[in-house]
Amino acid sequence: MACQDCGLDPMCSILEYAEEGSNVPEGVLLRRRKVARGETIFLKDDKFRSVFAVKSGSFKTYVPKASGQDQVVGFHVIGELIGMEGLSGLRYPYTARALQDSSVCELRMESLADTGYLLEELQQGIIKMLSTEVAFNHQLITTLIHQSADQRLAGFLLNLTRRLRARGMRQLEFQIGMSRSDIGSYLGLASETVSRVFTRFQKSGLIQLRHKRLRLLDLEGLREIAEH
Amino acid sequence: MACQDCGLDPMCSILEYAEEGSNVPEGVLLRRRKVARGETIFLKDDKFRSVFAVKSGSFKTYVPKASGQDQVVGFHVIGELIGMEGLSGLRYPYTARALQDSSVCELRMESLADTGYLLEELQQGIIKMLSTEVAFNHQLITTLIHQSADQRLAGFLLNLTRRLRARGMRQLEFQIGMSRSDIGSYLGLASETVSRVFTRFQKSGLIQLRHKRLRLLDLEGLREIAEH
């Protein structure tokens, strides 16, 4: 994906990331590291160091539960950020794991603070991103609370494509890296329910789904479901 | 309530609020305005101006729904902040209404930006508050998704007292300003269910509730319910 579609771009721009011979302090921005499927970039309660941007692939963030199954708290697709919540405390409040082979950029916040480099503009960017996140979560809460399984899943699919679109991915067909259980955990549904709804959507001709390959056939129909 | 227990205190402190003859710029911090029960301090989609701190009383924040009933997205008790989410966009994403006769302090963000007054420390404070909010919402989402009505309500009551305690209110008995519908909306339950659970809790000797006057009798029992 292109840097200008990336969630870190406001920061990277400030840091004049793109150029050779830029005067960005050493060690602040680490670019395009590969992360293999199943690998983690940080664990819950790790000391907070960096914010990551997904350059390719996708991640899930989750809180490991004693009860066995993890609580998924977010999915992060291309261009999105992971780990900002660590800013509040000293530690990350969740684990981040690659759902498929992926790559990330890393912004080392501590090095950044040390340098004092353009701190102010950067903070503006962080504030903006955080408050967007808060607004999104409010939306999510409302959705989860009052909506049926069909509505949640339709909304989830629409949200996912909207986010991919915002990052320049225009196709209606793509790989969903996450399992039915992951989706269920995130949406507060049993994995069986997710499966059932998918088949129902498929029978209604709203989507086409084989294994992990998803194609949205009727966006309008999905919207209809999500909103009523 | 005392200023040192208030959510705005990190900011106020920076602004040397307390002192006569301080050099805080004019018009940045408006102190202790009264708000009558049922009055709003801002409406959804109002242009963002200020962050408010509750000095007495309580507020609900909600998104008016076309479908008739409002979606409550938060309750704000003494010492807590309202309106930070407006920082992301130009507008508040919800309406804020006093549940009882209350008073607020107001921090005018635009005036503040104009003055450039101690902007950096202030931004640090905002970032901290926002990321705390994000973490809280993750917690809330997890709670709402996987918990029964009993668990949600027990958790809600415990959370409420914890927040009051954090602000110096040590009593186990207090007025809950919000209606059963408000609570239901917030927790994703029908108001009838809230009512039923309250009666159940009362019969088990966990709480005592008459009208709007609530007393927690068995914190340990509530914790037991909330966590299992």
Next chain:
DNA sequence: CGTCTTATTGAATTGTCTCAACATGCGTGG
């Protein structure tokens, strides 16, 4: 003191979960 809103309680309905059986895909090692 009467009216209007809010809360309580009951009975029937329903959507989702749980448990269970079966199918399919994927990766590994022979």
Next chain:
DNA sequence: CCACGCATGTTGAGACAATTCAATAAGACG
């Protein structure tokens, strides 16, 4: 490269918690 085994996904039947609808009770407020 194939076959085996394990993880993941699908489908069905029954259970149950919360909702909806409805009727009554209790407060709040002018």
